[in-house]
Amino acid sequence: xxxxYLCNLPAEKREDISKVTQKMVLGVGEKxxxxxxxxxxxxxxxxxSMKLFSKKDIHSVEPRVALKNENTLRKESLxxxxxxxxxxxxxxxxxSRSFIESARSMNNVDSKKISINLNTEVINIEEVNDSLYMxxxxxxxIKSRFVVVCACGHSLMIAQKMNYGLEYSCLPxxxxxxxxxxxxxxxxxxxxxxxxxxxAVHGDPDIIEKGKTRFGPTALPxxxxxxDNMNTLFDFLRVWNPDFSLLHVYFNLFKDITMLKYVCxxxxxxxxxxxxxxxxxxxxxxxxxxxxxxxxxxxxxxxxRPQLINKVSKKLILGEGKIDSGKNIIFNITPSPGATTxxxxxxxxxNTICERLNATVDKSAVKKFLYQGDYPVDYL
Numbered sequence: 001x002x003x004x005y006l007c008n009l010p011a012e013k014r015e016d017i018s019k020v021t022q023k024m025v026l027g028v029g030e031k032x033x034x035x036x037x038x039x040x041x042x043x044x045x046x047x048x049s050m051k052l053f054s055k056k057d058i059h060s061v062e063p064r065v066a067l068k069n070e071n072t073l074r075k076e077s078l079x080x081x082x083x084x085x086x087x088x089x090x091x092x093x094x095x096s097r098s099f100i101e102s103a104r105s106m107n108n109v110d111s112k113k114i115s116i117n118l119n120t121e122v123i124n125i126e127e128v129n130d131s132l133y134m135x136x137x138x139x140x141x142i143k144s145r146f147v148v149v150c151a152c153g154h155s156l157m158i159a160q161k162m163n164y165g166l167e168y169s170c171l172p173x174x175x176x177x178x179x180x181x182x183x184x185x186x187x188x189x190x191x192x193x194x195x196x197x198x199x200a201v202h203g204d205p206d207i208i209e210k211g212k213t214r215f216g217p218t219a220l221p222x223x224x225x226x227x228d229n230m231n232t233l234f235d236f237l238r239v240w241n242p243d244f245s246l247l248h249v250y251f252n253l254f255k256d257i258t259m260l261k262y263v264c265x266x267x268x269x270x271x272x273x274x275x276x277x278x279x280x281x282x283x284x285x286x287x288x289x290x291x292x293x294x295x296x297x298x299x300x301x302x303x304x305r306p307q308l309i310n311k312v313s314k315k316l317i318l319g320e321g322k323i324d325s326g327k328n329i330i331f332n333i334t335p336s337p338g339a340t341t342x343x344x345x346x347x348x349x350x351n352t353i354c355e356r357l358n359a360t361v362d363k364s365a366v367k368k369f370l371y372q373g374d375y376p377v378d379y380l
Contacts, residue, residue: 001370002090002343003018003087003373004370004374004377005370006018006087018089019087020087022061022085022088022186023083024053024080024188025191026078026189026190026285026286028285030077032191033077033078036080036191051081051083053079053080054078054079055073061186062184062185065184067288070289086375089187117139120138121137123137123138132144133145133146133147145328147330148329152226152306153170153232153239153304154235155332155333156170156321159331159333160238160239164325165331169240169309170306170307170308170309171307172223172225172307173304173306174224174227175217175220175305176270177215177301177302178295178296179206179209179295179298180203180294181211182211183290187203193258201215201216201217201286202215203215214301216298216302218270220269221263222304241311245314248314249311276297280292308333327356328353330349330352343370
């Protein structure tokens with residue numbers, strides 16, 4: 001959907017926002033290679049251009065991945081699920097600006113009135129009745145028949161202030177990244193450890209810092225709803241809601257030695273000097289010839305992902321976190337994956353809004369604009 005949206009933009013604007021890149025999922029060792037070989041036929045049904053690559057094939061598209069040093073191939077078994085170059089990498093800040101421009105272009109069309117209020121703080125949302133909400137801001141009151149709150153961890157705080165989602169707590173997980181020189185031609189992912197609810201390390205040419213490759217993320221639990229914003233410590237404490245049920249979840253999480261080691265190790269990733277030596281071991285799964293001299297910490301990169309904890313079922317909720325009140329207000333907390341599927345998430349909420357307000361959607365226009373084009377979606 002996102003790629004079809006981009007393909008509807010003028011070429012100059014599209015090329016400024018995104019770029020064509022190859023990508024692969026890398027398997028290292030016999031077990032991971034066998035896993036990719038088994039999954040390839042299933043994925044191939046969805047991704048027609050996907051190929052199963054051997055070590056020599058990998059060397060032809062990503063030499064540094066397949067080489068132990070300048071002249072020698074790695075001894076380990078290697079395999080990859082490879083996608084040829086296509087529209088893959090996106091600058092999401094520029095994409096957001098494009099969405100705003102597209103929305104503003106519809107202002108006053110068919111009596112539409114679209115207001116985009118930046119630098120506006122939401123102080124409180126008052127539920128007057130099932131179909132009227134008063135949004136109190138530092139610039140006055142906005143009345144709405146339907147509200148969708150997309151404020152990451154603060155969505156949970158607002159929901160609980162309105163007595164929704166009281167069964168949830170929050171485990172904020174911060175991600176950090178490291179830069180190296182320009183050593184990858186495209187995105188290279190590694191296989192996630194099934195015992196861990198976090199993404200495995202991956203590398204890709206950075207779309208903003210030209211000539212650099214970015215590796216990450218790490219996963220560090222932090223008592224903050226926003227990275228590097230100590231003011232959100234108090235916001236976290238409001239949604240944390242500690243009780244015996246929450247302690248039970250934490251105990252089950254960290255009694256697993258794999259999880260405990262992982263979390264402790266990620267704390268060490270934040271310690272200067274030591275962090276590069278530890279992270280190097282992970283990233284050498286992708287580029288074996290990397291040294292600590294090749295890595296620099298990405299200052300100012302990475303945010304916080306608020307993982308929900310259901311204290312009733314005593315489980316950490318993986319993937320998407322959403323609270324649907326069943327009324328005319330929705331709280332999006334952890335869309336997954338948020339940026340990549342932003343239009344899909346938006347379409348889902350749009351359909352919910354229209355259903356509850358008895359409005360209609362021109363589904364044929366949506367299908368033509370977002371599901372058809374250079375990247376047709378024909379598997380839904």
